[in-house]
Structures are given as C-alpha cells and as structure tokens.
Amino acid sequence: MQGSTLNSPEIAVEATLSPAMITHDAHPDLRVWGLLTFLVSESLMFGGFFAAYLLIRGAAAAWPPEGTEVELLLPSINTVILVSSSFVIHLGDVAIKKNDVAGMRKWYGITALMGAIFLLGQVYEYMNLGYGLSTNVFANCFYLMTGFHGLHVFIGLLLILGVLWRSRRPGHYSDHKHTGIEMAEIYWHFVDIIWIVLFALVYILTLF
Amino acid sequence: MTQAQIPLETTSTIHVEHLPAHAPWKWYDYFTFNVDHKVIGIQYLVTSFIFYLIGGLMAVAMRTELATPNPDFIDPSLYNAFLTNHGTIMIFLWIVPAAIGGFGNYLIPLMIGARDMAFPKLNAIAFWLNPPAGALLLGSFFFGGAQSGWTSYPPLSEITANTAQSMWILAIIFVGSSSILGALNFIVTILLMRVPSLKWDQMPLFCWAILATSALALLSTPVLAAGLVLLLFDINFGTSFYKPDEGGNVIIYQHLFWFYSHPAVYLMILPVFGVMSEIIPVHARKPIFGYKAIAFSSLAICLVGLFVWVHHMFTSGTPPWMRLFFTISTLIVAVPTGVKIFSWVATLWGGKIRFTSAMLFAVGLLSMFVLGGLSGVTLGAVPFDVHVHDSYYIVAHFHYVLFGGSVFGIYAAIYHWFPKMTGRMMNETWGKVHFVMTFIGTNLTFLPMHTLGIQGMPRRVAMYDPQFTAINQLCTFGAFFLAASVIPFMINVIWSWSHGEKASDNPWNALTLEWTTASPPIVENWEVLPVVTHGPYAYGGNYVPETTDVTADVKG
Amino acid sequence: MKQIPASLLTLTAGILVTVISFWVGQNHGLMPEQASEQAALVDGLFNVMMMIATALFLVVEGAIVYFLVKYRRRAGDDTDGIPVDGNLPLEAFWTAIPSILVIGLGIYSVQIFQEMGGFDPSSHSMISHSHVSAVVAQAPATEAPMAGDMVPLLPAPDAAKPAFTPKYGFGANPDDPNGQADVVVNVTGMQYAWIFNYPDSGITTGELHVPVNQDVQVNLVAQDVIHSFWVPQFRLKQDALPGQQTGLRFKASKIGTYPIVCAELCGSYHGGMRSQVIVHSPEEYETWLTENQVAQQQTPNAVVAVNPANLTDTEFLTPYAKELDVKADALSHLHTKHTMMPAMVAD
C-alpha cells in the first residue's frame, strides 16, 4: 500500500515540528521562496523589454540615432557604485548572522546611501542628456528601460530603509530571525544584476 | 470488491499545535478582504461567473447582429467593442479566475493537507485586483469601448478609442499582476506546504496541473505586461515603439503578446485537465490510468507550450524558418495532450460509471475537446493555417476548446465540489437538463462555424456575404439556446445553496484529502491534519488497505 | 455477439474506420472552389489531415461511447471498478502513434510549404519599370489625410528605389526554372479599401485583374493599420503591414471572379473591406490592360482611393454594406464624388 510507511509517528513528529512550521502561527514562513519566485517573473518582464529593444535596434540604421547619444562617464561611475553596493549589503547580512545588529545597520545604511547616489546620478543624467522620452525610438527605449529599473532601485531603497527603521527596536532582528534583511538583500542583488544587463545593452552596445 | 473508503488515522496525539476553533464565516465575510483560501476561492468563482454572464450577453448581442448579413442591429464600432470585451472578459475574468483562482485556491490547500496558502494576504490582494479590472473594462464603454480585439494589435489599437484602449490595458495589467501573484503563491504552496506524509506520487493530479499552470503564468505573464506597457506609452506618452513610420515595429507587439497568450490558452485548459483527472476516477470508480504519464504530460505541455506562440502569426511578418519551426513545435503539443485524452478514456474502461452531472460534463468535455484539439492540429500546419487564419474556422476551434473544454470543465468541477463548498448537494435532474442543453447548444453554435471559415468568412466582422446567412442563423439560434441553458444552472445553484439536500463530508466516496474534512470545511481546514496512507485514486479491491476497519469518518 | 472473437470485431471496426476516414478525407466538400495552383496543394494537405482527424475522432469517440455504455453502473452495484492503473506497452503505443502521425504531418507540411514557395518570399526580381512611376502621383507622406490621429505612413514612394522585395510571405516555387513573375501588382491596404497598382503599365485600380495560368506576384503594404489580403479560392493569405514589405505569389488556374477579403481587424468597417480578383483569359487580360492604360493616361490623378476619414459612416457604408463588395463602378462613383487622395503605392 502506497505511503503507509509514513505512518510511523517519528517521521510525522519530525515533520510537524520542523522550524518552519512553528513560527508564524503554524503557517510556515516562506517569504524568501516567494520573493525568489517573484523575481523569476520580474526578470522576464525585463526580458520582454530587452527583447523589444534588441528587435528595434536590429532594424535601425543608426543606433543610437544622431543627437541622442548616451553619456558614458557618469553611468559608468554609477555602475561601479551600484555593483559595489551589492557587496556592501552582503556585509550587512554577514553581520546580522553574527548577531551584530549595529554592524548590519551600518552596512545597510551605506548601501542605502549608495542607492540614493545612484538614483540622483540618474536624475542628473536625465536632465543633462538634452533629449526626452519621446524624441525618437532609441530615446523611448532608453528612458523606459532605465526609468523602469530606477523604479526598482527606488523600491529596493525603501526596503532597506524599512529594515533600518525596524532594526531600531532591539531584538527585532537577530542571528536566527532576519528574513526581512535577507529579502532586502536578495532584491538588491536582483536590481543590480538587471542593471548590469541594462548597462551592457543601452550603453556598451551602443558603442559598436 | 467494496467501495474504497478513506482510511484515516487520528493523529492528534502527535500534533502539538491545536488551533483555537474559529467560528465559521458569515455571509458578509465573503464581501471583505478575507484571507482564508476557501473564502477567496468562492469570491473568485462567484465574481467570475458574473463576468461570464456579462461576456455571454455580449456574445448574444453579437450573434443577434450576425443573424443578418447587414450591420443593422448594433453599430459596427459597438460590435467591435463587444467582441473585444467578450473575448477579454471570457478569458481574463471568467476562465482564468474561475479555473485557477477559484478551484485552485479552494482545492490546493485542501488537497495537499495545508491549512492555507503560503501567502494568504497576497492571495487576497490577487483576488481584489480582479473587480477593478472588470470595472475598468465595463467603464471603458463610456468612452466607446476598446475596439481592436482581445489581441489589440497596434497600430489599430493606437488610433482607435484611446481612452478606452488605455483602460483596457490597465485592466489587463491588473489581472496579469493578479495572475503572477497567484502563480507564485501556488508554486510555493505546492512545493513547500504539503503535509509531510504526502509523497510526490500521491499528490492529486489537479495539483500537478496547477503547478504546471503556475509555472507557465509566472514565466509568460510578465512578457505580456512588458508589451502592454510599451503600448500604453505609445498611446499616452508619445513614444513610438510600435509606430513604423518613426522607427518602431508592429510585429514586436505580436511576439510579446503571443508569448503570453499562447501559454494563456494552456492556462485555461491545464487546470481543467486537472479537474478531469479528479472527477473521472471518482465517478468511474477506477484508479486513474497512467498517473505518471498524466502528471508528466502536464509538465510537457507547459514546456512545449512556451515555444509555439508564432503559430498565431503565420500570416504576419514571419520569416520562413519561423513558420516551419513553429509548425513542428505546435504539432508536437498534440502528443502529450493525446496521452491525457487516451488515459482518461482508458480510465473509463472497466469502471462502474455513475452518470452524475459532474461526470456527464467531464465526458462531454472529453468528446468535445478532441474535436477542438484536432482542428487545432490542422491549424498548426502552416499551409492550411494560411487559408483559414482569422476566419470563423479559428472561432470554431477556440470555442470548442474553450467552451467545450474549459467551460465544461468548470461546470463539471462545480457539480463535483459544490457539496464540499456549501455543504449541500446540487439537484441532479436539473443538472442533467443543464448538461443536455449545453451539449446540444455548444455543438449547434460552434460546429457550423468551421464551414463558414473554410468557405471564406473572416472573423471580427459585423457584416458578411449573403451566401453565409443560413449557417450564421443556425449559429445564432444555437447561441440563444446556449444562453438559455445557463438558466437551469443558475436556478439550480441558487436553490441548492439555500435549500439543497445536506451533503455528507464525502458524498462521492472520493479518496483525495479534501473529502476528509467537513462539508463545508472548517476554518483552517482540519482540526488535526490528515495522514496520507494511500494514493489519491486507489479505487478498486486491491487497493483497499487492510486498515479499512479503523476507518473513521473523521470530521474536522 | 458472444461467439464472435474480439479480434475479429476489432478488425472489422478498424477496416470500417479506415474506409470511412478515407472517404471523408476525399469527400468532405468543405473547401470552396479551387482557383489557383496553390489551392490544390493546400487541399491535398487538408484532405490528409481530414482523414487522420476523422480516424482519430472515430476511434476516440467510439471508445468513449462504447465504454460509457458497457461500463455504466448497474442499479444496486456499489462496488468499485477494476483496479487497473496503467499499462506500459499500451501507453508507449499511444504515445508513439501520435508522435509518428505528427512527425509525418510536419514533414508533409514542410513539403507543401516548399512547393508553395514559402521558403523564399523575396525571390522575385523585377525588371526595372521606373518609366511608369510618372503615372502614379507622388505625394509627400505628410499630406495624406488619415483616419484617427496618427499618421503612420510609408515614406513617399521613390522612383529611384530598388524594386519592392517582400520579406515575408510566399515567393517562387524553387522548382520553377525562372523565378520571375509574369505580372507584378503592388497592393496597398488602407482603411477600408485595397488599391492595386500595376508598375509595368501604370494602372491603378480598386480591383485585381490577373491573367489565368500566369505567375502573379502581389507586393503588399499597408498604409495605416494592418490588413490581411485573403482570396479564399486561392487558399492564400498574407498580412499587409505598415512599414514592412510582404508578398504573395500565385498562379490563378480558373477564369472567374473571386472575393478579396480583408482578414485582419482594421477598424469598424473591417467587414466591408472587400474587393475582388478577376481572373481573365490572356486575351481578355491584354484588352483590359490596354483599355485601362489609355484611360489612366488621360486622368492620371483620378485613380485613387477615397479616404474613409472624410466620409460619414453612412456614406461609407453605402457601397460596402449594402452591396457587400466593392464593385468597380461603386468605387469610381466615389472617386468623382469625394475629395481625392493620391494613391500611395510603393513602387
């Protein structure tokens, strides 16, 4: 008979008492898994934009068309900032695993700062490009994709600030209870990876 | 060989956490932001059924218009608005929310022995994205209604009824987000929240189907969202992604759209296939034939289904290699689907078939879907599709699979799980009347459309050649008949819900876990989580476990 | 019944299904008249699919009905059915048979596709015909009025440009020794009319005239939104896209008049966007050519389509809905009555 072996009480007890089952009113906390699944979906949304961009680019004679060239220096600095912030946020995660809340706060604070600088840099870049969203199809793609990504950075920033806000209360986070911290970190890495692809597509690829 | 029973062992001794009993939900709880998966399931079902009626009324208006060759009943632009919203509502606000949102939410936790979905709040949010989407679609009629078909190809969608079209886009983005949130919830729930004693190969096939469906929704919906965001920007913010004279390209939209919308047709049929695999064994009193084959074919359909989308674009800007690649991939989908069909037919073999209303709709589905699927295969072959693309042959194909498939499946599921959901039985006589009328009506409405299409009648027209009048009138008559068939069903549901015969916990003597709790199930589903001791379809003598005598009708 | 062995019954049923399927495959009578060489190819494929589908349909439905009757629950029987839950050889069998069938169908489709000229949509190379462009009025894109508020027009036709080479659609059959088309027609779809321009003779009309048994190449383009050029009797269809070049190649095989249907939703009067193709005998075709060439030279600008944006719905409907296809005289009637717009025909 199928499955009858699992009747043995030991196994059942073990499973019932798994840590995930005890927390959260007997509803297991699966938020990290949820976030990861969601990010798979999100990356396909960006995938859709990227595919559209590449198809439009493939049909264009000059890319980017004259008058809508991209700036390179500032975005490169921005890239360095965002990519290194991924390492910084990881230090925060390492700190909380050692139960070092102050350390976590420090690293997350720095990450937030770097994220804010990135966003400000992007706003500065937008203001100095000399063309707008509807100038031509390259500008359409450029603003839509970087803007959409910027929105994600902004949300990531809010998540980090949320973590910082909550960590004021002593004992809110600890070495074995820090799902929120972990989620903010995962999201931040995701935003970072998307940026690398975006940077390659919109900035690097336009050089060739 | 007596009937299989559920041998349930009480395990209260080993379960530490006993939840405080929660009072049953009151009627008004169903109108609130409730996080119980069962409440959400019913919210989905009722809302989507209302939209079915609305979409159906639009169809009836369209069919009335088509009773004569001239556009004399409604204005052609209104006709286009009706056809656009008929398609959109039926797909996004009826089949998808009913099959996935409704039955998925209601049944998945019950079938895997969980107390709720992984993310109950997210679940409620996902549901509550639907009513505003419906309101947007209906509200768009004040601005003329979106008129470019449920496919909304640019440039047409960019130059007609801009406000209404933007509302349409927002509505789809709402239901799309709902579907993504729902999908991630299902995936995490099924993968991580099964009761520990439930092994992979004991999971009901409906769960496999929802798992495959969710994976598909998760991967394809965001691509549609991307395509629609670009469309929205083109209409409202002066961009030109799809404007050919400004460097854009109209074909890109079609790729983004169908990359979602082909998988969307499997979103609409896979859960229903899951329902079939539940209902047929129970009412045929037989183990499902080929459990593994059916489970894997769901996954295979999901995988292959991601690579067939261009078969909707065979006559568009599609290079030869794509036309052939997608011909082959499309034809391949017939194989896993065939495996399912054959397995169900084989499940009937040697059974003790009970012709309950649920079973009638299930075998009705079986017989109608075969026809719709076979016409789909003919469409997969590019030389033939070139002839019938965008003709009534397509309309016939997809109503056979959508109405004869998805809608029949949803009806079957309602008859089957109504006792569990409401604690009352439905009236079988009216159920049979409903079935006979629906079966006749469907064939009367949609079978003649094959001829129309092959003979040269295009779809999405409010006016047509007089030579097609007779067949069109037949279809129109069928549509009225089909609309009438809904009436006995509605009466049956409303009457049974309030006055129906009280149902036992397990009126069909079924073996899956949802039947081990009370009808309707208590809040949190079970007082004590059940322990799985047998497969979900262990009907028949050899499978009755020796422990039958300890069988207790364990109530929650 | 009892005495007849099951194998014999199966055999009889098999033969019956085969016979019926073959018969249905040949005699379903669903297809409209065949009026092009391509139609015969498509119908051959469809007949085969019809045969396979009939066989599968009969077998599956037959099994369902038979099982439903045979294995129905008898009154008072509360037992379960036979506990069979699989049979590997059987499952392998019904996976293999459809696989073989679809692979066969796939190969056959590729074959037909090739014979229809699907592999090389741009195979037609035209001889220069720039002398005609003078006949077609040249209009800058921006001047053309448009339905709706967007003006997605093609760049103005440029006589100096190389010949129109469709990127998508059907081209020459690779077995055809000369890939050249005998007649080339540039077709423009617009809301809600088809405009046909013969670059070799400068004729522009609202109907398609072609000689029988000659290779005709139609080059399709759309002016505003997507349209789709469909001649059911030719079994051919191809979208006309704004901004991209598509085309169809066919050889009409039967003299007569057939409808040209717009198959892609293109607005309120999509259903009224009809025209016709008139397949002439070679002599008739020559006569038609010369007559029209003369007529066109006299009034080079008059051969135009009416832009529906300038019409009210009722005005628009008059010729379309009431008569249900654009008669030539209806079109010319409109021409004289309304604002003219030079035809935008890519050359």
Ligand code: HEA
């Ligand atoms: C529930 C929804 C649903 C389902 C399940 C399907 C199933 C299939 N569909 Fe359908 N389809 C639609 C909904 C659906 N479709 C809709 C809505 C449209 C129109 C969209 C629009 O333009 O508005 C459409 C349009 C559509 C087209 C585009 C036509 C066109 O516009 O030109 C094509 C082309 O290939 C196609 C093919 C198929 C195929 C091959 C299957 C297969 O999955 C079918 C497989 C099933 C079987 C084959 C039957 C059982 C199998 C056997 C008995 C085994 C043996 C069989 C063989 C060996 C052949 N469909």
Ligand code: HEA
């Ligand atoms: C699951 C999906 C689904 C369902 C169930 C249906 C159901 C029906 N459809 Fe639909 N249809 C589509 C999906 C669906 N359709 C899609 C996707 C399109 C393509 C759109 C496009 O081209 O963009 C389409 C297009 C379409 C067309 C083609 C239009 C055209 O191309 O010009 C037609 C024409 O006959 C049609 C008819 C019908 C009919 C008669 C029904 C019947 O089954 C409806 C039966 C009627 C009812 C269910 C109503 C019952 C209600 C009452 C009796 C009133 C009671 C009311 C109260 C008490 C308030 N449909």
Ligand code: CUA
């Ligand atoms: Cu042009 Cu429809």
Ligand SMILES: [Cu+2]
């Ligand atoms: Cu499809």
